[in-house]
Each structure stands twice: as C-alpha cells, then as structure tokens.
C-alpha cells in the first residue's frame with residue numbers, strides 16, 4: 001500500500017518515514033520543501049520529492065492508500081512571520097490536498113492538528129468535547145484545517161490528532177520544543193533558563209507519536225484524539241532535565257508565551273493505545289545522543305530563526 005508523507009523531512013516526519021520503512025512493507029513517498037534539510041536515509045522503497053504542497057495540484061494521488069499530512073508551518077512564532085503564507089500552507093493547501101485525496105480514492109487521511117487549539121484553559125480535564133479557543137494564527141490554522149479535513153469523512157477515513165509538544169531525538173532535530181530546548185541548554189551551558197515556569201505543557205515522546213501513527217494506520221482509526229501523556233509545568237520539565245544533567249535553573253519572571261493547558265487523552269487510551277516512553281526517557285536519550293555526537297546544536301534546529309533568516313514561509 002503506497003503511503004504519502006507530506007513534511008516527511010521534518011522532525012516528526014523523518015522519524016515516521018523511517019519507521020514506516022523499517023516496520024512495514026509499504027512504499028513511501030515524501031513531499032517536502034526540505035527547508036530544514038533532508039536527513040532521511042536512502043531506501044529502495046523511499047521516494048523523496050522536493051516540492052511545495054501549495055503546488056501539488058498536478059500530483060497524482062490515486063495510487064496512495066494513506067496520506068500522513070505533516071507538512072506545514074509548525075509553531076506559533078514561525079506562523080507569525082508571514083501569517084498569510086501560513087494560512088495558505090496550513091489551510092488552503094491542506095484543503096486542496098484533502099479534496100483531491102477524497103476524489104482520487106485515498107482511503108485514509110491522517111493529520112496532526114495541535115493540542116494548542118484549546119488555548120489558555122483552566123479546566124482540569126481538556127477533552128475533545130471542549131470547543132477549541134485558539135489564541136494564535138498557528139492554532140487557528142490548525143482548527144480550521146481540522147474542520148476542512150473532517151468534512152471529507154464521508155469519502156475517506158479521517159484521523160485528526162491533537163498532539164502535545166513532542167520531545168525526543170530525531171535525525172532532523174527541533175530545539176524550539178520545550179523538553180528538547182531545555183535539555184540542550186543544560187548540555188551546552190550547564191544552566192537552564194525558564195521564563196515564567198508555571199505554564200503547564202502536555203508532552204508526548206516522538207517514538208510514541210510515531211507508534212500512534214502506525215496504530216492509526218493498522219486500525220483505520222477515525223476521529224479526533226488528543227495525544228498527550230504527561231502534563232508538566234515548564235519548571236517541572238527543567239527540574240527533570242536537571243536530574244539527568246548537572247545544571248542550575250534560572251527562573252525569569254516574565255514570559256511572552258502564555259500557553260498553558262492540560263490535555264486529557266482518555267479517548268485515545270480507550271482505543272487501546274498505550275505510550276511506551278515518557279519525558280524522562282526522552283531527556284536521557286537526548287543526553288546520550290549529545291554525548292555520542294549524534295546531537296549537536298545546529299542553526300537549522302531552531303525553526304523560527306532559521307525561517308526568518310531565509311525568508312521561508
């Protein structure tokens with residue numbers, strides 16, 4: 001069954017593509033602008049097309065069984081660099097892709113929205129039954145894209161995940177993510193700076209998210225699911241990092257990022273899916289990757305500064 005992975009050269013996409021090749025027999029096609037590079041290992045069942053999802057109208061989708069649609073402007077500050085382009089990529093191109101997928105007989109369309117669609121919330125249990133209250137362009141594009149994709153549920157299996165902030169090692173790293181960034185600070189500076197600190201951030205290990213994508217494919221899972229397994233404050237994450245790496249913690253009072261929310265993943269657990277890893281394991285794996293030279297602090301691991309310097313988006 002041929003699989004298409006848009007954004008397959010990204011942080012999660014690289015890990016997912018490698019897992020699809022290693023753990024299934026499917027042929028995998030990746031479409032990606034390769035803004036942050038291409039760290040995929042060549043494989044006989046892998047085709048990488050360097051291209052933009054805004055220009056896929058001539059791309060034949062009829063041979064694909066499933067599309068994992070991961071391409072997009074992937075966080076708040078990078079979406080704010082060029083909001084118009086972010087809407088074009090995250091929503092308009094997604095709409096055209098989903099529409100063409102449905103018309104051309106694709107069986108399943110899997111999309112990572114974001115747990116951040118819920119906004120700043122005080123409810124102790126953020127379930128899928130609560131209405132999203134997005135506070136940024138990025139979150140708004142995700143909410144609208146979800147609704148567009150779900151409107152094709154009569155024609156194909158539509159699977160929407162609202163993942164927590166992802167953590168852990170990938171060959172294409174992202175150091176703008178909470179656990180990864182704080183761990184890198186501890187490794188390189190022996191100090192961790194936390195802004196605010198009391199904001200609650202849900203987390204998911206990258207291996208668990210990739211397992212979840214494969215689970216969704218095997219089970220033809222349909223619907224909307226939160227995907228988060230540990231709700232921790234930013235200060236708790238910093239303290240956890242300091243249990244693995246000898247580093248001091250500086251807390252700065254102000255924060256420009258007020259997002260704070262606790263995701264409840266009971267609906268996902270009810271499907272039988274269980275995570276195998278956690279934040280502490282991710283920190284230990286990142287530290288090991290740093291020590292054996294697989295992980296270094298590269299400019300293209302910092303999404304917004306890399307995009308800004310190159311006028312990407």
Ligand SMILES: NC(=O)c1ccc[n+]([C@@H]2O[C@H](COP(=O)([O-])OP(=O)(O)OC[C@H]3O[C@@H](n4cnc5c(N)ncnc54)[C@H](O)[C@@H]3O)[C@@H](O)[C@H]2O)c1
Nearest residue numbers: 007009010011012032033035052053071072074112165166
């Ligand atoms: N990483 C997280 O914590 C997290 C959490 C929730 C949701 N998500 C979502 O998961 C998806 C993957 O996230 P990621 O962390 O791997 O991000 P990423 O930035 O590493 O990957 C996105 C990939 O999409 C590509 N891309 C961007 N615009 C494109 C375009 N117009 N055409 C083709 N390719 C394009 C980029 O080159 C990049 O390789 C994104 O949609 C993101 O919003 C990520």
